[in-house]
Amino acid sequence: MKASLDIQSIRKECCVCESMEHQQVISFDDVPVFLGCSTKKRDEDIFVSYKALQCIRCGLITTDANLDELSYAELHSEAIGGIWLRHHDTFAAFCMRKMAYLLKQPSVLEIGPSSNPIVRRIQCEFDSVCYCDMLTELPFALIHNEVYVQARFPEHMDSNRFEIIIASHVFEHADNLNKFLKGALDRLEKNGSVLISIPNFQYWIENKYWNAITPEHNNYPMEEHLRYLAQLCRVEIEIEYFENHSVFAHFKKTEWTDRPFIIFNPSAAEKILLQWVESLQHSIELAENALISAAQKHHFDAVLLAGASHLSQYPILMSHQITQRVTNVIDNSDYKNGKRLYGTKVIVKEFEIIADYIQPAVVIFASPYQNEMSKQVKALNPRAIVLTC
Template sequence: MSNGNKPLTLITRDRSVVTGKKRLEHVLTYTHHPVFIACTDEPAERDVFTDMSFSICKDSGIIQLDKLIPLDVLYSKYHSEALGGLWLEHHEKFVDFLAKFFPDMVLEIGGSNCFMAEQYLKKRTSAYWTNIEPSPVPSDNPRIKVVSGFFDAAFKKTGKVDAVVHSHVLEHMYDPDAFLKNIYRLLDDGGLHIFSVPNLAKYLELGYSNCVNFEHSIFLAEYFIDHFLAKNRFAVIKKHYFHEHSIFYAARKTEKKLDTRLASKYREYKKKFLAYARNNNKIVADINRKIVKTEGAVYLFGAHVFSQMLVTLGLRTEKIKFVLDNSKIKQGKRLYGTDLLVQPPEFIRGEKKPTIILRVGAYKKEIQAQIRSINKSTVFIE
């Protein structure tokens, strides 16, 4: 990482993102966590670590990270491919959801490799798409315009915008209010705001370790999303629940004041969050006990935040041969914050009873099926 030998200056967040008040209570700290969710060719000595400390708002119950990584560090390299069958289905269903509202001039925030843009433009031949993304992949489609950068108050539209679209972006925002205000500013009255978010309340319930981290710095549950939308005068016109993975929202800009009353979730979310943390610690302790008893090769699936969290929680890595991952961009590199190199899943073909640690949240079933198609003798530790 380019700033590996320089001190990391963190951004202090000491006010609730919901109320703006300093009525915060510390709930949990994960120590010595890597700041970069990706893979690297650089030596491990250059890796940067810091603590992840979370507090809860005493008034609203929202949980948030206390110290933030500067955005230019956090997203300094492309690392979001959204691979696999579940993501493909997500993108297809979200494009179908978007198409129900017929926007022709679409602005996407954080469109990554423009996959959804390509899919939508096939359905809507009169449409044009602009993608603003900090680490974009160029597109040769003449109906797609790619802009390199962050979406913020300085962004100016160059023409009409029927709909602002984003997928799994809102939960990455340090200030959801400011983000939504900027979207509101771009749209004409009645303009559409259509987006997908992870169902973080469900993730917390199921113990997914990608629920909160340096990128998901706010526990942005559906309850709080509804509040932020109403506060910024976006009227929700339709929701769709995509498995237990995501929630699709369609909202419309309005000049009317909406109901922003918010009951406190303090007791509920504090209890659930601490139970979530205890459960993940128990899971890692159980995995470690199983690793010790394993005689053959052990692998860890996923060169991503799931695996980094396991290591932060004390996963014993000395017996892990490689990390397995489907991303060609990651293969041959090292998972940041660890000494583990990445290989494709095909690496285990022909091996006798390989053991794979599999803690990948909603993607477990499709990955298990893939691994079993490569090597039926694989043993999974979950």
């Protein structure tokens, strides 16, 4: 796997501002298409090459990975851990507050619930609940007023109407942000609301998180893009931030008055994107050197990488030295335990395995979950050598 600067002009329509002028910034070669684990043979793994582009006018970062629907259906994330649990509860409370104006039990559509439907965390009675996802089978059982539609929103879903539409960490997977939002708004009853949560991409990229740019995210909207889309669709928008992790947005159909359009700052997005790709190799070198230095000072009996996703896949595939040293990848997911990390030959173990070693070295690459995982490692084995890179 390789990620490198590859700057050239590209003509492609922006799904926010409709400009045709783009700049290709990064080339990614031989990237694993799935972020998780597999029970299949390693030679069945799929790798893709793709580009990261940036709109010259509005600064929106996009990728051209173009994963097919089967690939999206396989991209099942359990979204577990302390930060995710706080996110789910906080976003549910955000949704509850924004629904307070409704005078009756609403019908709700949740797009992409994965294994953690937000609807079930909202302290409210619903008239009906529809889940829309591309999973062949939902990883939870439906109850009396719930139905499931296997479809890719909005293209393959019927035109039923709802008072509330919820999408948590789904919007960024859409092929076209404008089309997705309009598809949601078109399915709303009068005065209905669309409530979304997306990664805080500006913070993630600025802070050089390894999972900031990946093949399953087609678009990387920031606050100004959300506000521009709201103006384009002539709806009100309210935005709140959850820690440095996510951005919550409430799009509401209401009386509209014209106002000046958002002024973009594309150069700021370009700067952080360039710094992000340059940081990847620096982070790899930091990890390699840290392992060498730690081996000279300590007699650790295992090298573990934390996070059975891009956080381990990419470093393993980009560094021969890390590949040679790693014992296992550790993750909090019961679903991933004992399986092979996709794209590699490394087996995933539960975090608790740390306690079985005398003094393991645990490498944790930059992500929103780095501090949380570091604390968990030390709680399980105070003698563990934690290397944050």
